[in-house]
Amino acid sequence: MxxxxxxxxxxxxxxxxxxxxxxxxxxxxxxxxxxxxxxxxxxxxxxxxxxxxxxxxxxxxxxxxxxxxxxxxxxxxxxxxxxxxxxxxxxxxxxxxxxxxxxxxxxxxxxxxxxxxxxxxxxxxxxxxxxxxxxxxxxxxxxxxxxxxxxxxxxxxxVMSTGHHAAVSAQVGPGRTVVVVGDGAVGLCGVLAAKRLGAERIIAMSRHEDRQTLAREFGATDIVAERGDAGVEKVKELLGGVLADSVLECVGTKESMEQALASTRPGGNLGFVGVPAGGAELPIGLLFSKNITVGGGMAxxxxxxxxxxxxxxxxxxxxxxxxxxxxxxxxxxxxxxxxxxxxxxxxxxxx
Amino acid sequence: MxxxxxxxxxxxxxxxxxxxxxxxxxxxxxxxxxxxxxxxxxxxxxxxxxxxxxxxxxxxxxxxxxxxxxxxxxxxxxxxxxxxxxxxxxxxxxxxxxxxxxxxxxxxxxxxxxxxxxxxxxxxxxxxxxxxxxxxxxxxxxxxxxxxxxxxxxxxxxVMSTGHHAAVSAQVGPGRTVVVVGDGAVGLCGVLAAKRLGAERIIAMSRHEDRQTLAREFGATDIVAERGDAGVEKVKELLGGVLADSVLECVGTKESMEQALASTRPGGNLGFVGVPAGGAELPIGLLFSKNITVGGGMAxxxxxxxxxxxxxxxxxxxxxxxxxxxxxxxxxxxxxxxxxxxxxxxxxxxx
The missing domain is CATH 3.90.180.10 (Medium-chain alcohol dehydrogenases, catalytic domain)
Structure with a gap:
């Protein structure tokens, strides 16, 4: 064969x-x-x-x-x-x-x-x-x-099971605001999973037009193309001055994890499913002071x-x-x- | 004054x-x-x-x-x-x-x-x-x-609010097995909080007799005096070959965090409230592969x-x-x- x-x-x-x-x-x-x-x-x-x-x-x-x-x-x-x-x-x-x-x-x-x-x-x-x-x-x-x-x-x-795991791990549910970091297949499935679980607002972070279109089809209410601090500011602006209740980290790099952590509100939940590669870290001091709960892993x-x-x-x-x-x-x-x-x-x- | x-x-x-x-x-x-x-x-x-x-x-x-x-x-x-x-x-x-x-x-x-x-x-x-x-x-x-x-x-x-936060963050509830790392006032309150939230089994890790006595009074079903790998093995033995569903980290040091992580079963929840001091870390690869959810911080x-x-x-x-x-x-x-x-x-x- x-x-x-x-x-x-x-x-x-x-x-x-x-x-x-x-x-x-x-x-x-x-x-x-x-x-x-x-x-x-x-x-x-x-x-x-x-x-x-x-x-x-x-x-x-x-x-x-x-x-x-x-x-x-x-x-x-x-x-x-x-x-x-x-x-x-x-x-x-x-x-x-x-x-x-x-x-x-x-x-x-x-x-x-x-x-x-x-x-x-x-x-x-x-x-x-x-x-x-x-x-x-x-x-x-x-x-x-x-x-x-x-x-x-x-x-x-x-990918769909993994996107779902990110959403479940980030405690997505009715009334929750969601940010999805990563516009690959898993991130897009994370958008779909968040929609399926009843999220009120779903912000997909994406810079690619074809993926933005699919994200919207899957239930994204907003697209943020900016990254880093500018991306965080945009999220905050869209959500009326607060960061997101639930953030789905669907990449696994140092940059994507930092973006995800910075997008989570105090007391919020970060679900991470990106296979850790390239120095992604979970800074204990930040999690402690912001009361961010982190869950996820292999779905x-x-x-x-x-x-x-x-x-x-x-x-x-x-x-x-x-x-x-x-x-x-x-x-x-x-x-x-x-x-x-x-x-x-x-x-x-x-x- | x-x-x-x-x-x-x-x-x-x-x-x-x-x-x-x-x-x-x-x-x-x-x-x-x-x-x-x-x-x-x-x-x-x-x-x-x-x-x-x-x-x-x-x-x-x-x-x-x-x-x-x-x-x-x-x-x-x-x-x-x-x-x-x-x-x-x-x-x-x-x-x-x-x-x-x-x-x-x-x-x-x-x-x-x-x-x-x-x-x-x-x-x-x-x-x-x-x-x-x-x-x-x-x-x-x-x-x-x-x-x-x-x-x-x-x-x-x-201390009681903080012990409760550790228990809530570790998803303690009816039927859950619990390990409490730390026998200070917060750890002891964590035992009490776990009991109050309906935990089925509560293992207090303690080497001090007065604290062991109070832990039992607060609801601990078992005491483990061993630390490190020996402590983990003892927990596993007490729980029939599996690690704990919920682990409360109530110290904040590198050693106590390692003890807590090693005591959590795959898919389990770690609630940490010890003020991070002395190099406590959250290793992302371990959390990813074991699907451990970590939450907590200041109560x-x-x-x-x-x-x-x-x-x-x-x-x-x-x-x-x-x-x-x-x-x-x-x-x-x-x-x-x-x-x-x-x-x-x-x-x-x-x-």
């Missing part, structure tokens, strides 16, 4: 690999019908962080169950499934607490599982899913979704999928709109390039 | 000062009937932080209104009042949000107010209270409280006093038990010494 391999910074190739097979009785093999490139895939692509050598990449996919191990009980061949961006067992205390991303038996796509068996990356034709019952979410009543529904379902794998997509899926299937939310470009899997290298150069918000890859 | 002055590290003197008078129409003058020494007063006493020169000290008191300015409407001469540990206006957006400690017109005891007028410290015979309507909390039906009630009311000025005592006062007056809580020593104001130097040497948990000073 064909699979996307990152060899090093800027070096993405689609290559031949063995088709996955069941290794453990708790495995399933899923034929990928859609995958995509994540903003966090751009970190290794740009050479940020440790170079882990050539490896399969991609952690977001939807598809159809092709084969199941003898101990898989909640899935059947032919089921259409959403894979969260990490594997989880569903049985440990962390999973039972809903914090599947801290699962005691956590496995990442494109790495090895606990037993040392290779796990395929999501940007390929098929994947062996360890702990399949604990990991996958079945989409009942769906077998062959059209392009729009496929895109919507695929966002639940990561427990597995936990959030049921409620978000219900709204997708009911036609209430269309997070799939973040995919502005679709390409065949073979063009993965170009997909990375388009996202790196900000020519695309998020690229959907069709195997 | 007599007032406590800190001249530098270890140098506490009780001296003569002018009796306060009304300076602004929004002022009140309060005759102090009880004050006390705070754990945070020990920072300058120990020479930690900036030496601000000779100044009046103390920020917790209760007393009787002796005089009011022409614009004071919510208080009358003879009212018994509790003073939160900072002054606040009650009208700015932060006060209206309940975050009185971030008041736009914040004033500290023992400093100057916005108009440059001196404000007395709490460890003295009387205090001019700026923004009196916004700052003070009247205790209806009480004019001359006995020793036990005085002690209870005095804790609402700071908005003014906001919390009504609900806590109701429970004090109803005899439901007795936070005043943290005062294990009472001394005349004249012995303030000895009071500091006793607390510094941990011979006292908290000393009440009677002018």
């Amino acid at each position: 064909r699979a996307t391999i990152i060899h090093g910074p800027g070096d993405i190739k689609v290559e031949d690999r063995d088709y996955p097979t069941i290794k453990l009785p708790t495995d399933a093999v899923v034929k990928v019908t859609a995958s995509c490139v994540c903003g966090s895939d751009l970190w290794p692509y740009r050479g940020i962080g440790k170079n882990r050598g050539a490896r399969a990449i991609g952690h977001e996919f939807v598809g159809v169950v092709e084969e199941i191990g003898a101990e898989v009980t909640d899935l059947a061949v032919g089921d259409f499934v959403i894979a969260p961006f990490v594997d989880s067992c569903g049985k440990c205390p962390q999973c039972l607490n809903g914090v599947t991303v801290a699962c005691d038996h956590l496995t990442s796509w494109g790495g090895d599982d606990e037993n040392g068996h290779y796990v395929e990356g999501a940007q390929g034709e098929a994947v062996r899913v360890p702990q399949a019952d604990g990991t996958l979410r079945r989409v009942d009543g769906v077998t062959d979704p059209d392009q729009a529904l496929t895109a919507n379902l695929l966002t639940l794998s990561d 427990p997509a597995h936990t959030y999928i049921p409620e978000l899926l219900a709204d997708v299937l009911a036609g209430k939310i269309n997070p799939g709109r973040v995919f502005d470009v679709e390409m065949p899997l073979e063009d993965a290298a170009e997909a990375y390039k388009a996202m790196d150069e900000r020519r695309a918000i998020k690229v959907l890859l069709k195997p | 007599r007032a406590t002055i800190i001249h530098g590290p270890g140098d506490i003197k009780v001296e003569d000062r002018d009796y306060p008078t009304i300076k602004l129409p929004t002022d009140a003058v309060v005759k102090v009937t009880a004050s006390c020494v705070c754990g945070s007063d020990l920072w300058p006493y120990r020479g930690i932080g900036k030496n601000r020169g000779a100044r009046a000290i103390g920020h917790e008191f209760v007393g009787v209104v002796e005089e009011i300015g022409a614009e004071v409407t919510d208080l009358a001469v003879g009212d018994f009042v509790i003073a939160p540990f900072v002054d606040s206006c009650g009208k700015c957006p932060q006060c209206l949000n309940g975050v009185t400690v971030a008041c736009d017109h914040l004033t500290s005891w023992g400093g100057d107010d916005e108009n440059g007028h001196y404000v007395e410290g709490a460890q003295g015979e009387a205090v001019r209270v700026p923004q009196a309507d916004g700052t003070l909390r009247r205790v209806d039906g009480v004019t001359d409280p006995d020793q036990a009630l005085t002690a209870n009311l005095l804790t609402l000025s700071d 908005p005592a003014h906001t919390y006093i009504p609900e806590l006062l109701a429970d004090v007056l109803a005899g439901k809580i007795n936070p005043g038990r943290v005062f294990d020593v009472e001394m005349p104001l004249e012995d303030a130097a000895e009071a500091y010494k006793a607390m510094d040497e941990r011979r006292a948990i908290k000393v009440l000073l009677k002018p």
Whole structure:
């Protein structure tokens, strides 16, 4: 089968690999019908962080169950499934607490599982899913979704669940004022999540016209293009002299975290989901004196999928709109390039 | 009148000062009937932080209104009042949000107010209270409280409100498991607050027998004397292999923050109220990967006093038990010494 391999910074190739097979009785093999490139895939692509050598990449996919191990009980061949961006067992205390991303038996796509068996990356034709019952979410009543529904379902794998996590962590709710820092797919999904949770006012910080348009479509009431102190002043002006109740940090850099902290009112809540990179810090003295509560981290997509899926299937939310470009899997290298150069918000890859 | 002055590290003197008078129409003058020494007063006493020169000290008191300015409407001469540990206006957006400690017109005891007028410290015979309507909390039906009630009311000025803030910030509630790091007066009040909020299990980390006894009286179900990794292991063992849902950090040092972070389960909540001193940090990578939410800071005592006062007056809580020593104001130097040497948990000073 064909699979996307990152060899090093800027070096993405689609290559031949063995088709996955069941290794453990708790495995399933899923034929990928859609995958995509994540903003966090751009970190290794740009050479940020440790170079882990050539490896399969991609952690977001939807598809159809092709084969199941003898101990898989909640899935059947032919089921259409959403894979969260990490594997989880569903049985440990962390999973039972809903914090599947801290699962005691956590496995990442494109790495090895606990037993040392290779796990395929999501940007390929098929994947062996360890702990399949604990990991996958079945989409009942769906077998062959059209392009729009496929895109919507695929966002639940990561970006929509992550935007939702930012909003939940920032205590977004009815009557709350919200600032979203970051206009990538996650930030845009954060806007949509804030709207869905009943926020009164949603300010999207964005300097790109196409993203501003989508932010407004998703529920942003205001756009702030300014950054730094000027951005904070603009937020304050829009909110009648006070900063925001809830701020969603959806980037992960030093600058975006500073922007987010400076936009939060005393006693407000900051939800951060941007993978920390480039010196982002949480200054304890500032949090102490301003009584800012900070929460977030990796989103427990597995936990959030049921409620978000219900709204997708009911036609209430269309997070799939973040995919502005679709390409065949073979063009993965170009997909990375388009996202790196900000020519695309998020690229959907069709195997 | 007599007032406590800190001249530098270890140098506490009780001296003569002018009796306060009304300076602004929004002022009140309060005759102090009880004050006390705070754990945070020990920072300058120990020479930690900036030496601000000779100044009046103390920020917790209760007393009787002796005089009011022409614009004071919510208080009358003879009212018994509790003073939160900072002054606040009650009208700015932060006060209206309940975050009185971030008041736009914040004033500290023992400093100057916005108009440059001196404000007395709490460890003295009387205090001019700026923004009196916004700052003070009247205790209806009480004019001359006995020793036990005085002690209870005095804790609402700071330590009980602060312990409550730690518990609220750590999302303590029915069914939650709790670890309290710090066995000073604030930590002990944190135990009481956790009990009051319905926690299922409350583990107090303490190595001092007198404090362990009071922690149990306040509702601690378990005591852990070990620290560091051994302490974390003990917590895990007591909680059946999982760390705590809610952790209250009530010290403010690097070690106590590390202990608190290491005691919080993935997806748990850490409430921190210890004034950060000595390199306490919030490591963003750990919070991200463990999905730990951190909140807290200076407690908005003014906001919390009504609900806590109701429970004090109803005899439901007795936070005043943290005062294990009472001394005349004249012995303030000895009071500091006793607390510094941990011979006292908290000393009440009677002018």
